[in-house]
Amino acid sequence: MLSRAKKKMMRIEHGDDSAPADLVLTGGRVHTLDARDGLAEAIAIRNGRITRVGDNEDIAPLIGRETRVIGLRGRSVLPGINDSHLHGVWLGTMWPHLLMDQLTAPPAEMTAEAGHGHGHGGPGPRLERSADRRAAILRTGELLASLGVTSYTEPGLGPGEDGGPTGCFGSEALRDYADLAAEGRLTARVTALMLFGELDGASSLEGFTRGLREFAPPADVPGWFRVAGVKIFADGIPPMRNAWTDEPYVDGTYGGLLVEGATAERREADLVAMIEAAHAAGHQIGVHATGSRTTRRVAEAFRDAGARDGRDARHYIIHGDLLHPATLAEMAAAGIGLNTQAGIAVATEEMVAAALGRDALRHAWPVRDALTAGVPLCLSSDAPVLSPDWRKGVAAAVTRAGLDGTVRGAEQRIALAQALRAYTATPAWQDRAEAWKGTLKPGKAADLCVLDADLFDVEAAALPEVPVALTVVDGRIVHEL
Known part of the structure; x- marks a missing residue:
């Protein structure tokens, strides 16, 4: 009592x-x-x-x-659990296969499909019909209901992938979600981000701004489906040596941005211009950024965009594999969120060490440091990269133990209550819905x-x-x- x-x-x-x-x-x-x-x-x-x-x-x-x-x-x-970064259409097509299950090759041979630079791999034919996409969404809904997941964010659907090889990420999927929500058939609340470039691939400033001007997403279905903003892929992932880093890879390179441009300076300028344009249009922005230089530059761009109008934009960095203390401080001061996956941290630490050297691990997936700095932290699955089972994500965040029991990055372990909030209350903040969901x-x-x-x-x-x-x-x- x-x-x-x-x-x-x-x-x-x-x-x-x-x-x-x-x-x-x-x-x-x-x-x-x-x-x-x-x-x-x-x-x-x-x-x-x-x-x-x-x-x-x-x-x-x-x-x-x-x-x-x-x-x-x-x-x-x-x-209810809120998986704030989960590819619902893709998961419904892939399940029970997971991309992280492919992590059996050495780092130098790692395929694009095997990390959270997802690629477009996986079993099954391309989804061509609305009926097939809807079936995938409903299948994901059944799976998530069995896991206690009541909300999720679909991070990247839009015209940039209308010709994509899977059919899981195009703009029609947004309309399928909206239709299912209007019909009362969703069993989880869905927030979506629009995508104006390729999934894990190139985007251009011209194509991005054209998408902002011309693409009309479906209307929200209050409480059940909402298009919140846009997703930008800034770089790749450290194991593939295509994340943009301040520290050199073992081969002396520094990676780079995925944004199109003739020079590194042009690509950086265009990435910043994309962020500024999306912010000016009133969108929330989630940026896939993993390298230390990318995370720093994105945080600066978010800060500068917000300073111009003072809007509570709730932009956030997705994955954030390498985050230096100064970047975390910048994020906290500007109210920039971090959406990351503890399971990826424990599964790929050795790959990052092989690519960048062990010293780089001092700044790898610093979730405890992020919380200490005051950064809003969301933990998520990135399913079907990882399992959509949030219990595994919480266990990984609290123990930092891999499937083999080896603890990696023990100094970044967080408390159980902190991990649970990162799957409930803070994702509600990311959704701009903390006034009506996320706590009991x-x-x-x-x-x-x-x-x-x-x-x-x-x-x-x-x-x-x-x-x-x-x-x-x-x-x-x-x-x-």
Whole structure:
């Protein structure tokens, strides 16, 4: 039972709704993941919203004749998981195959498909029809529901990939998402970024600005589908030696940008111009940036764009493999987010060391340093590069242990609560939706994930073995063991 002081604090903090609930979960560990790290025993839901969070006695008056009551028996309730960087159409086509499974070749022979420079590899024919794309999206929805994922970001769909080899990333996929949302068929809330260049490939300033001017994305479906902004691929990845770095690769090169241009200076100027144009158009921007020079230059460009109009743009760096302390400080000061994958860190550290030397690892995937600096941190899967199972991502972030048990970058391990927020509350911030989702508070969306254990009794390394017992989206049960 909660102490009287805790109960009083929660009643002061949360307003009550006295109408009978549609669904009540009672007798568990409800982790609100709010700023106070609140812990409760029970939660009540009505009309797709959380109406009360408290102890069993607080919730009992809300149980009516039509209320479904689920006894948790000590199990843990979390806010619905928000995978803030997941390729939904592609995952639905690829699953259960993962690109990281291809990491069996030595670094020099590593294919573009095997890292988070995804390439376009994978089994299956090209998706030509809307019906095939919709089926892939719905398949991903079923998979994510079984994992407790209630929101995700589709990071890069648009005309830059309309002729792409997979058919998973073109502009028609945006319309398929919007149609499914309007039909009420999505079981996870989707945020999307537009893509005006090639996936993991070249883009040009001319093509990018033309896309900003001419491409009209589908209208939002409130609460379920929203086109938030644009995705830019700035560079490649360190193991492929095509990330732009301040430190030299072992062969004496420094990589470069993917943006088209006759010289390095022209490519840099055009990347900055893309960021400025997208910001001026009112878009949120996510930039795939991995090399230390790229992450630094992108952070500076975000800072400068924001300084011109003072807009709370919530731009963010995607992956951010190599981030120097000065870049993290710049990001924190300018409110620039970091969206990264702990599983990639533990899987590819040796490849980065082989490409850049072990000294470069001092600045590799510095998630703890990012949090200490005050950078908003989102952890994500990048599925189907990695598994969409967030439990594996949390375990990797907390332990920094690979599949073989080897700990890599131990100094960058973070606490369990920090990792959980990076899959819930902070992605809601990235989505500009922190006012209505991401934590468990009255008035917020009833998006929940129930684990079949008490989190306090589970070691982080064992978290992937804990089943997801229940997933609730908008007050509706979409998965139940």
